[in-house]
Structures are given as C-alpha cells and as structure tokens.
Amino acid sequence: xxxxxxxxxxxxxxxxxxxxxxxxxxxxxxxxxxxxxxxxxxxxxxxxxxxxxxxxxxxxxxxxxxxxxxxxxxxxxxxxxxxxxxxxxxxxxxxxxxxxxxxxxxxxxxxxxxxxxxxxxxxxxxxxxxxxxxxxxxxxxxxxxxxxxxxxxxxxxxxxxxxxxxxxxxxxxxxxxxxxxxxxxxxxxxxxxxxxxxxxxxxxxxxxxxxxxxxxxxxxxxxxxxxxxxxxxxxxxxxxxxxxxxxxxxxxxxxxxxxxxxxxxxxxxxxxxxxxxxxxxxxxxxxxxxxxxxxxxxxxxxxxxxxxxxxxxxxxxxxxxxxxxxxxxxxxxxxxxxxxxxxxxxxxxxxxxxxxxxxxxxxxxxxxxxxxxxxxxxxxxxxxxxxxxxxxxxxxxxxxxxxxxxxxxxxxxxxxx
Numbered sequence: 001x002x003x004x005x006x007x008x009x010x011x012x013x014x015x016x017x018x019x020x021x022x023x024x025x026x027x028x029x030x031x032x033x034x035x036x037x038x039x040x041x042x043x044x045x046x047x048x049x050x051x052x053x054x055x056x057x058x059x060x061x062x063x064x065x066x067x068x069x070x071x072x073x074x075x076x077x078x079x080x081x082x083x084x085x086x087x088x089x090x091x092x093x094x095x096x097x098x099x100x101x102x103x104x105x106x107x108x109x110x111x112x113x114x115x116x117x118x119x120x121x122x123x124x125x126x127x128x129x130x131x132x133x134x135x136x137x138x139x140x141x142x143x144x145x146x147x148x149x150x151x152x153x154x155x156x157x158x159x160x161x162x163x164x165x166x167x168x169x170x171x172x173x174x175x176x177x178x179x180x181x182x183x184x185x186x187x188x189x190x191x192x193x194x195x196x197x198x199x200x201x202x203x204x205x206x207x208x209x210x211x212x213x214x215x216x217x218x219x220x221x222x223x224x225x226x227x228x229x230x231x232x233x234x235x236x237x238x239x240x241x242x243x244x245x246x247x248x249x250x251x252x253x254x255x256x257x258x259x260x261x262x263x264x265x266x267x268x269x270x271x272x273x274x275x276x277x278x279x280x281x282x283x284x285x286x287x288x289x290x291x292x293x294x295x296x297x298x299x300x301x302x303x304x305x306x307x308x309x310x311x312x313x314x315x316x317x318x319x320x321x322x323x324x325x326x327x328x329x330x331x332x333x334x335x336x337x338x339x340x341x342x343x344x345x346x347x348x349x350x351x352x353x354x355x356x357x358x359x360x361x362x363x364x365x366x367x368x369x370x371x372x373x374x375x376x377x378x379x380x381x382x383x384x385x386x387x388x389x390x391x392x393x394x395x396x397x398x399x400x401x402x403x404x405x406x407x408x409x410x411x412x413x414x415x416x417x
Contacts, residue, residue: 004079004080004081004082005036005062005080006036006037006038006062006080006081006082007035007036007037007081007082007083007375007378007379008025008035008036008037008038008081008082008083008084008085008374008375008378009037009038009039009040009064009077009078009080009081009083009084009085010022010025010037010038010039010040010085010087011040011041011066011068011077011084011085011086011087011088011098012040012041012068012086012087012088013039013040013041013047013050013087014039014041014043014046014047014049014050015041015087015088015089015184015324016182016183016184016323016324016325016326016363017087017112017142017182017184017326017362017363017366017367017370018039018041018087019050019053020332020363020364020367021085021087021367021370021371022039022050022054022061023053023054023367024367024368024371025037025371026054026055026058026061028371028408029375030057031057031058031060031061034379035375035378035379037061038061038062038063038064038080038081039051039061039062039063039064040063040064040065040066040077041065041066042065042066042067042068043065044063044065047063047065048063051063064076064077064080068088068094068095068097068098069094069097071097071100071101074097074098074101075101075105078098078101078102078105078107079105079107081107082107082108082378083107083108083109083110083374083377083378084098084102084107084108084109084110085109085110085111085370085371085374086098086109086110086111087111087112087184087370089112089113089115089184089185089187089188090115090184090187090188090191090192091111091113091115091118091188092115092117092118092188092191092192092195093191095111095113095118095122096118096121096122096125099122099126099137100125100126100129102130102135102137103126103127103129103130103133103135103137104126104129104133104135105133105135106133106134106135106388107135108135108136108137108138108377108378109135109136109137109138110138110139110141110370110373110374110377111138111139111140111141111370112140112141112142112143112144112366112370113139113140113188114140114142114144114145114188114189114251114254115188115191115192115254116205116206116211116212116253116254116257117192117195117196117202117205117206117211119139119140119212119257119390120205120211120212120214122137122139122390123212123214123215123390124214126390127215127389127390130388130389130390131387131388131389132388133388134383134387134388135388136377136381136383136386136387136388136389136391136396137389137390137391138373138377138390138391138392138393138396138397139258139390139392140254140258140392140393141369141370141373141374141393142362142366142369142370143251143337143357143361143362143365143366143369144251144254144255144258145251145254145255145258145259145392145393146369146373146393146401146405147337147339147355147357147361147411148172148251148255148256148258148259148278148339149255149258149259149262149392149393149394150355150393150394150397150398150401150402150405150413151172151339151341151353151355151413152170152172152259152262152276152341152394153262153394153398153399153402154353154355154402154413155167155170155341155343155351155353156170156269156270156343157399158351158353158415159343159345159349159351162349162351163345163349163351165345165346165347166269166270166271166274166345167270167343167344167345167351168270168271168273168274168275168344168345168346169274169275169276169343169344170274170275170276170341170342170343170344171239171241171242171276171277171278171279171341171342172255172276172277172278172279172339172340172341173239173242173246173278173279173280173281173339173340173341173342174249174278174279174280174281174337174338174339175281175338175339175340175354176281176336176337176338177280177335177336177337177338177361178334178335178336178337178360179327179335179337179360179361179362179363180326180327180331180335180360180362181320181321181326181362182321182325182326182327182362182363183320183321183322183323183324183325183326184323184324184326185326185362186316186320186321187323189306190306190312190315190316190320192206193303193306193307193312194306194307194312196307197306197307197308206253209230209232209256209257209260210225210226210227210257210260210264211257212257212258212260212261212264213225213226213260213261213263213264215264215265215389215390224268224272226260226263226264226268226272226274227272228272228273228274228275230256230260230275230276230277231275231277232252232277233246233247233248233249233252233277233278233279234248235248235296236282236289236292236293236295236296237292238289239279239281241342242281242340242342243284244281244282244283244284244288245281245282245283245284245288245289245291245292246279246280246281246282246292247279247280247282247291247292247293247295247296247299248279248280248295248296248299249278249279249280250299251278252277252278252279255278256276256277256278258392258393259276259394260276261392262392262393262394262395265391265392265395266395271346273346280295281340282295302315326363327360327363331360332359332360332363332364333359333364334360335359335360335361335363335364335365336356336357336358336359336360336361337355337356337357337361337365338354338355338356339354339355339356340352340353340354340416341353341354341355351415352415352416353413353414353415353416354412354413354414354416355411355412355413355414356411356412356414357409357410357411358410358411359410365409365410365411368405368408368409368410368411369405369409369411371409372401372404372405372408372409373393373397373401375404376397376400376401376404377396377397380400381396381397381400
C-alpha cells in the first residue's frame with residue numbers, strides 16, 4: 001500500500017455514533033501531525049454540517065464522499081487511509097463491500113459490530129485476501145467486545161503473574177450500568193433476530209459459543225479445537241460464586257464468541273477446558289430474584305416480538321429509536337458501566353478484577369474505545385508485530401490498548417482484593 005495521506009478515516013461519520021467519534025477525535029487529537037484523520041460518508045452536505053459542529057479549527061478536517069454500495073468510491077477512500085473505521089450498520093446489510101476492499105488493498109480496518117454471524121461470514125470470505133495483502137481486520141472495537149475481551153486478557157495476565165498459571169474459568173458479571181440504545185444499534189439487533197427467525201442453520205450457529213473459532217490458516221495448533229461445554233445463562237438464576245441473583249446479558253452472545261476466538265487465535269493458552277460466561281447481577285434476596293425474573297421475561301418478550309414481522313414493525317415505528325436517534329449528550333455523560341470478572345485456576349485459586357467506564361457504554365465510551373483502538377492500530381501496531389488477517393482486540397492490541405484506554409478513554413482495569 002502506498003503512503004496514505006490520513007492515518008484514520010471515519011466512514012459513516014454522520015451516523016449517530018460516528019458523530020460522537022469524530023467529536024472525540026477532534027477534541028483528543030485536533031489536527032496535529034501526531035494523528036492525521038478525516039471524515040467520510042455518502043453526503044457532502046451532512047459531512048460539512050458535521051465539520052462545522054466540531055468547533056473552532058475544524059474547518060481543515062478533510063472530507064471524503066463514499067457510498068457503502070459503490071466499490072470504486074470505497075477504493076478511492078481506502079487508498080487515502082492507514083486505518084478505516086466503519087460505523088455503517090447493520091453490517092450484515094451494508095458492511096461487506098468495505099471489508100472486501102480493505103482486505104484486497106491491504107488497508108487496516110476497525111468497526112463496532114456485534115453481529116457474530118456476519119463476522120463469521122467475513123472471515124470465511126476474506127481472511128485469505130487479508131493475509132495476502134497485509135490488512136489487519138479488527139471487529140468489535142466498542143462496548144462489544146473490548147471490555148470483555150481485554151478484561152479476560154488483563155485478568156489472565158494477573159493470574160500468570162500471581163499464581164504462575166492461567167484461570168481455567170472466568171465469570172463476567174455486569175455489576176451496574178447506565179445507558180440507552182440508538183436507532184442504529186436497534187436496527188442491527190432487529191436484523192440479527194430477523195435473520196435467525198428465518199434460518200434454522202443460523203439459529204444453530206448463534207447458539208454455538210465457538211462459532212468464530214475458525215481461520216483460513218490457524219495461527220497456532222492447527223487442527224486442535226476446544227469442545228468443552230460452555231455455561232450459558234439464559235434465564236434467571238442464583239449465582240453461588242457472587243452470592244446474588246443474575247439475569248441474561250444481551251451482549252453475551254457476541255462477547256463470549258470474541259473471547260473464545262481470542263483464545264483460539266492464541267493457541268488455547270488457558271487450556272482446552274477453559275470456560276467463560278456473562279450475566280447481569282440483579283441483587284440479593286427477593287428483590288434481586290424479582291428483578292432477575294423480570295429482566296429475563298422482558299428480554300424473552302423482546303426477542304419474540306422482534307422475530308414476528310407484525311410486532312417487529314410496531315417496535316420499529318413506535319417503541320425503538322429511529323436511525324440517527326440516540327441518547328443525548330447529557331445522558332451519555334451520566335452513563336457508566338462496572339463489570340466484574342471472577343477467575344478460578346484449576347487448583348482453586350481465585351482472582352477478581354473490575355473494568356469500568358465513565359460514559360454510557362454504547363456511545364460515549366464506545367466512541368472513545370473505537371477511536372483509541374484505531375489510533376493504536378495506526379500508530380503502534382506495525383505490520384512486523386501483527387500480520388494481515390482477522391484479529392480480535394485482545395490478540396492484536398493487548399496491553400498497548402489497555403494503557404491507551406486508561407490514559408485517554410476513561411476506562412479502568414483494576415485488581416480487586
């Protein structure tokens with residue numbers, strides 16, 4: 001790839017999360033030579049409007065017009081970038097062509113998809129091209145699944161340092177969280193449920209915790225596969241380890257797959273019996289039980305309604321936010337998340353960490369995570385360090401991104417007593 005004019009190009013800059021991301025990049029990096037970045041989208045008028053909204057000094061932010069369905073425009077765009085960030089979802093509907101172009105041209109790529117079935121399809125179709133061209137493709141660089149993936153990585157590093165062995169089981173629990181959903185996220189979620197309701201094979205795939213443990217050329221241990229049955233909290237239950245009631249966590253379907261893919265890509269360093277699950281802590285006593293059962297029932301009703309076309313239309317028209325809508329800036333600032341990871345070694349030692357963020361998880365924090373992931377890829381992770389292919393946040397960034405997130409994105413990774 002020739003020397004590009006930009007370190008990062010944000011594709012989908014005028015989307016809801018794209019606007020938050022561009023504001024963060026401008027506030028964090030301005031237009032300094034340390035990180036050259038630009039904004040891209042299909043409407044020049046909307047891009048110019050976004051540029052004016054960023055603040056004084058933003059008039060020199062470069063703009064690129066490109067449509068997700070126009071391969072020629074996408075090729076012109078990626079030729080200008082070291083890393084392309086895509087916020088254009090649902091990715092199963094609008095994301096494939098950009099992956100194809102990046103994989104073929106050797107352009108690095110980050111996104112915030114949570115669509116496991118689409119990631120699997122992209123690996124099957126384009127990993128060979130990415131390996132040949134040198135393109136590093138990194139999905140799930142937002143709330144799904146950086147806190148989970150790097151949280152497991154951080155805990156395992158602490159376990160090796162303290163005990164000399166990794167944990168063979170890790171349980172992640174959402175202790176507390178405040179945030180809302182945007183129209184883009186709602187559209188992606190509804191599309192996954194719609195596809196699954198119409199496709200039995202896809203339903204089986206989405207139930208497989210190892211669905212992303214595949215590679216055109218396995219990095220290590222070719223032919224070896226983990227098959228241990230994974231725990232899956234799909235209903236309200238009492239958690240003896242945390243001494244509290246728990247309910248299903250809606251993001252576990254993607255987070256657990258990314259954690260297992262990281263384990264696979266690294267050659268199963270935690271052992272073939274490694275187990276990982278996620279859930280939401282609802283509290284103790286009868287109040288915790290009521291909340292756990294209420295959350296479980298509510299989630300089940302939502303999934304059922306999303307799978308039925310008449311009810312799905314009602315949800316889209318009257319209940320869920322429209323594309324481009326989402327939490328206000330005040331709501332984003334008031335949001336937060338607090339995740340707890342409890343790890344256990346084979347011999348019975350226990351270790352607990354927490355991962356916290358200072359903004360709402362899906363937007364304020366996600367924008368900062370995504371921006372720092374792309375900056376890390378552009379500025380710190382050289383092709384000599386990591387070759388082309390489909391990576392996860394933990395396998396390509398590791399501690400480099402943890403340090404960036406702690407210093408610049410309001411996240412904390414802490415070992416608990």
